[in-house]
Amino acid sequence: MAPPASGSPIVSLRGVAKTFGTGTVALDGLDLDVREGEFLSLLGPSGCGKSSALRIVAGLSEPSRGIVEWRGGRDLGSNARDNLGFVFQEPTLMPWATVFGNVFLPLKLAGVDKAAAAPRVTEALAYVGLADFAKAYPRELSGGMKMRVSIARALVTQPRVLLMDEPFAALDEITRFKLNDDLLALWRRLDMTVVFVTHSVFESVFLSQRVVVMTARPGRIHTELAIETAERDGRFRTSAMYAAYCRLTSEALGQAIDAHAEAAA
């Protein structure tokens, strides 16, 4: 059973704008609350700034204007910001390191020695079903398995917030379905907040409790939809309710794209 999406905000973006050196306005006036424990998707066309927003939340990029406010939330204190996991569109693994070495990286950089880290690395690998592959090198793995390693690396620090930037976009549909199911299981089990950037209507509806639809140039929120369902499993994927939610979300996305076209005209 998914936790309710009504947690208090764990991070808030207020009037966030991002203008790149080239003059491209990626974001303008973005207001967004990420609620503790929720599974939130940012959905929009290319260039709507959804990835920029995610990078700003991660602290990988500074907003040109506006503020990013982290809040304590349940037993978090002010550390929430330091407790992040990030998964890129590409697996982004170090090819010279084994699967173990890659997942160990965040702990190693935090100064944890190998012996102390080993059980945590093994646990993270078990989460993603790769316990037997600790000694393999990335090039020996399939695309889906590499992405699992990437997720294990993000989970090894036991993050409160997991940020994912179109992580499954490059994978085939069957692999993506499986990873979607496994990601939901992990989200329930590990009790974390997930912010998931995607350009797939179907993926966002299947995964998230809340879909934020964004519009492009400048990127800002067009609308948001709550996806309310008791279960998210194979049955949900083929249900009439799922289809209805997908249609609603597609319509919203279509309006967001039209709104941009009108603004440009």
Place this chain on the structure above:
Amino acid sequence: MSEVLTAGEARERILRILLPAVVFVLIVIAWDLVVRINDIPPYILPSPGLVVATLFDDWPILSTSLFATLETTFEGLALAIVGGVGLAVLFNQSRLIEHSLYPYAVILQVTPVVAIAPLLLIYLPQQAAVLACAWIVAFFPVLANTTLGLNSVDHNLADLFRMYGASRWRVLWELKLPAALPNMLAGLKIAGGLSLIGAVVAEIAAGSAGAGSGLAYRIAESGYRLNIPRMFAALLLLSIVGIVIFLLLSMFSHLMLRRWHESATVRER
């Protein structure tokens, strides 16, 4: 992984070794026949047999020269690695230093070493001058390739290191240097051959200065004395040195990369 070769692959492999060997034997036979049939005197063109015989007869002199050249070559190569990698890291860490020095590294590279060698011989002791020549030609490929490697680190990985609070030092040591390793090794493979060339050029330039003892010096000296068989024997040794250096560096590169890099992957077809 067990190595099971299909019949086709086995044939392919045999051909790759057999064909060059056949060509080699044919050339040697042709060379020998040309010398015999035309009755060419050894001071114009020695027969292959005589070259090999000279190699054994003159081994005491040639081996001393061989070790002198090997020493220069490997010292030059070692300094090229230290200098090339060191400068590349320095350039990577500081744009100021990169902009200040990089043009001079290029100038040093594009100026023919044959032209620099006589000058170096004036200002430096002979051994130091020879070493400097080997270094000048060998360091640039290491520098250029390592710089390329250090600059082509996956941006997302770099972001990840930043997100997890990695210090500059750790980013260099755990991300940039491993990422640059394949390029660095490619530079090293080129530098090995160039270091030998640099050493030879400087020895030839040192030429009649007398105190020289390397293989190239031996070639120049034998030329003056019309000892053509010894020239050929020394040349043969230089060739072998070049081949061995290349094979050793290729093997080293393969050993360093075979577990993770695409270049070392054997694809199944």
